[in-house]
Amino acid sequence: MSLNGDALRESYTAVDGDDSEAAPLLPNGSGRTRAKGASFASSVFNLMNAIMGSGILGLAYAMANTGIVGFSLLLALVSVLATYSIHLLLKLCDETGINTYEDLGRRALQKPGKYLVAVTIIVQNIGAMSSYLFILKSELPAAIETFMGPNQTGAWYEDGRLLLILITVAVVLPLSLLTKIGFLGYTSSLAFFFMLYFTVVIVVKKWAIPCPLPHNATTLIEASQVSNSSDSECTPKLFVISSESVYAIPTMAFSFLCHTAILPIYCELERPSKTRMQNVTNVSLxxxxxxxxxxxxFGYLTFYDKVNSELLQGYAYLQRDIMVMVVRLAILLSVLLTVPLIQFPARKALILMFFEGRPFSWFIHIVTTLGILGVVLTMAIFVPDIRNVFGVVGSTTSSSLMFIFPSIFYLKIISQSFRTFESIAAILLMIFGITMGIVSMSFIIYVSVQGY
Structure with a gap:
């Protein structure tokens, strides 16, 4: 999940503390002039920009623990359900004229519904920021060492936690304290292209990394991941069921979440209609x-069952490779500048919950910023594996925003009978979201406890 400039503007407006309903889409003949909207292609790009994010780094690990066919089936299932839940949101927007997720919550469940959605978005964004900072913690030491040379063993910059604290204080915090950071929305667009380049590198470098990895690779990758490698472990598996499989669907849910950006993109679409926006959604997804x-x-076919939960870490084997160096720096740069952008709507929602209606205060602004970044930094430092972020956030807030809330809002606002096809489908989507969240979270807790 990532957040582009459109999503930022939506989140900023949606939690602005105004209890009036958001302005509806301007109907034809309304007498009001509507600015020329975004083209179909531009809307597709904006939505893809909102979809693509750090989740891409965990999908190869999900495939390694579900198998190629198992992963393909789950990926198809989650994407189809995500498309349908977006269909429900678009129908709600057309029916009510409401164009923000929070106000849909208020329309369906009164004021508590608005706060419920706001809290969910806050937790979701905190999880997303934690995943980005985790990437900085794991990749920044290797990136610095690449340029400093291998003879600096024991240097201070090899401590990812120390680097993360320094970078957060020196770069992330000052950018996060700005009251207007719309210019950082452009970095989200750059991040999208970095993800495309990352995908190209994965495909190209599949043939540059041998399997099994040579013995000296243990100096670059954890020994537990490469020890006892054999030719039999270099055979792709079609189906896999293990304790780690439980992370697959939550990771996919985390990766496909774009629902808070759907309605504002719809409002900005040229010649907006539900059918046209649904086509934008279908193409983007x-x-x-x-x-x-x-x-x-290709990440899985490179490392097979030794794939890392954060895919980029595996390419330490090609430490001096130019393409890998460039993609590592590109992702680190986009991650560094995206964290303040994601923090912005989270802070706005937090202020809405506790200080709604108050005039702007630098004290409140600074305290909430420090509070959010403190939680995010603590999670990034002490969470041992990025799969935990994907698993926990994906099974709770992502499943709520993607599956549960659209279904409940539709049933509360539009549905007149639970016997219609649309209502039955919404009920099934809600049941899937709740079941997936409870089962995934239960197994994640169980696996974590067993690990200790």
């Missing part, structure tokens, strides 16, 4: 599925 599948497949 289809292309995202293709990119996700290619990156996961």
């Amino acid at each position: 289809g292309l995202s599925v293709l990119i996700y599948f290619i990156s996961a497949l």
Whole structure:
């Protein structure tokens, strides 16, 4: 999941503390002038930009623990359900004229519904920021060592936690304290192209890394991941069921979440109509599925069951490779500048919950910023594996925003009878979201406890 400039503007407006309903889409003949909207292609790009994010780094690990066919089936299932839940949101928007997720929550469940959605978005964004900072923690030492040379063993910059604290204080915090950071929305667009380049590198470098890895690779990758490698472990598996399989669907849910950006993109679409926006959604999700599948497949076929939960770490074997160096720096740069962008709507929602209606205060602004970054930094430092972020956030807030809330809102606002096809489908989607969340979270807790 990532957040582009459109999503940022939507989140900023949606939690602005105004209890009035959001302005509806301007109907034809309303007498009001509507600015020329975004083209179909531009809307597709904006939505893909909102979809693509750090989740791409965990999909190869999901494939390694579900198998190629198992992963393909789950990926298709999640993408189809995500498309249908977006269909429900678009129908709600057309029916009510509401164009923000939070206000849909208020319309369906009164004021508590608005706060419920706001809290969910806050937790979701905190999880996303944690995943980005985790990438900085794991990749920044290797990136610095690449340029400093291998003879600096024991140097201070090899401590990822120390580097993460320094970078957060020196770069992330000052950018996060800005009251207007719309210019950082452009970095999200750059991040999208970096993900495309990352996918190309994965495909190209599949033939540059041998399997099994040579013995000296243990100096670059953890020994537990490469020890006892054999030719039999270099055979792709079609189906896999293990304790790690439980992370697959939550990771996919985390990766496909774009629902808070759907309605504002719809409002900005040229000649907006539900059918036209649904086509934008279908194209965006289809292309995202293709990119996700290619990156996961070739990442898995490179490392097989030794694939890392954060895929980029595995390419330490090609430490001095120019393409790998460039993609590592590109992702680190996009991650570094995207964290303040994602923090912005989270802070706005937090202020809405506790200080709604108050005039702007630098004290509140600074305290909430420090509080959010403190939680995010603590999670990034002490969470041992990025799969935990994907698993926990994906099974709770992502499943709520993607599956549960659209279904409940539709049933509360529009549905007149639970016997219609649309209502039955919404009920099934809600049941799937709740079941997936409970089962995934239960198994994640069980696996974590067993690990200790």
